[in-house]
Amino acid sequence: MKLRKLYLTNNLCYMTGKKHTPKGVMVHSTGANNPRLSRYVGPDDGMLGPNPYNNHWNQPTPGGRKVCPHAFIGKLKDGSIATYQTLPWDMAGWHSGSGSLGLARNANNTGYIGFEICEDGLADPVYFSLVYREAVELAAYLCALYDIRPVRPYLIDHSEGHFLGIASNHADVMHWFPRHGKSMDSFRADVEAEMAKFTDRELLKAVARISDIVPGGIDVLMWSGSNKEWKAKYVDTLLLKIANALE
Ligand SMILES: [Zn+2]
Structure with missing residues (x-):
């Protein structure tokens, strides 16, 4: 999707x-x-x-x-x-x-x-x-x-x-x-x-909540999934997006 x-x-x-x-x-x-x-x-x-x-x-x-x-x-x-x-x-x-x-x-x-x-x-x-x-x-x-x-x-x-x-x-x-x-x-x-x-609905719900506050949203399926390599690659970008959304 x-x-x-x-x-x-x-x-x-x-x-x-x-x-x-x-x-x-x-x-x-x-x-x-x-x-x-x-x-x-x-x-x-x-x-x-x-x-x-x-x-x-x-x-x-x-x-x-x-x-x-x-x-x-x-x-x-x-x-x-x-x-x-x-x-x-x-x-x-x-x-x-x-x-x-x-x-x-x-x-x-x-x-x-x-x-x-x-x-x-x-x-x-x-x-x-x-x-x-x-x-x-x-x-x-x-x-x-x-x-x-x-x-x-x-x-x-x-x-x-x-x-x-x-x-x-x-x-x-x-x-x-x-x-x-x-x-x-x-x-x-x-x-x-x-x-x-x-498999981890708690994580899915948490990621969806973050996506709601970040302009344009984030990739909920990837962030709630199990591809740790992908997550490691983009975690810094994610943190910056969250920080900007909080301002
Ligand atoms: Zn209809």
Whole structure:
């Protein structure tokens, strides 16, 4: 997973700034054929690439809608896949709408972190396998970080959320995954297997807290991992970053 951070600070959701305690993860896909992150995340940080229409979601109500997920998965300008965190995980997002159980019970108001996978034309197996893998790693990271069990109803997609009465009537991601031999059940199994890599959750949580205070964040997966050689190489840089963040 290539996890980067660009909070959508001009989005009304971020400005509202309601806090929540993460208790679940909801997987979405964008419903439009545009795999580029720059369509949704901006302004350009040099890696995203420009958005010629300036219609990214770092504005109060994108397209006139109150929408803001916690992250997007899609293509950088060089064509590689990345994840951009767009809201603090502990801030309530606007990604699920409301289901039959009403506003107070919808996923936005009950602690679900929601991330969007940028859709392409849905037929390309190469793009699908890359973003599926990225989504597995992101979901595993979030489940490990917040002690969320990777089972229904804690790890679900939007369509399952609708079925459970906690999200609006959308088909994502089950209009897409089965075209490539995947389902939310296989996704949950893959996430559970991936979570086994997080052997030291205390360290993971500590590193994530440091990443929150350092501008641009730090590489949480590397710093919470077991590659001591890599850590030894970058520890001085890390200390300087932390000291600067404290000023
Ligand atoms: Zn959705």
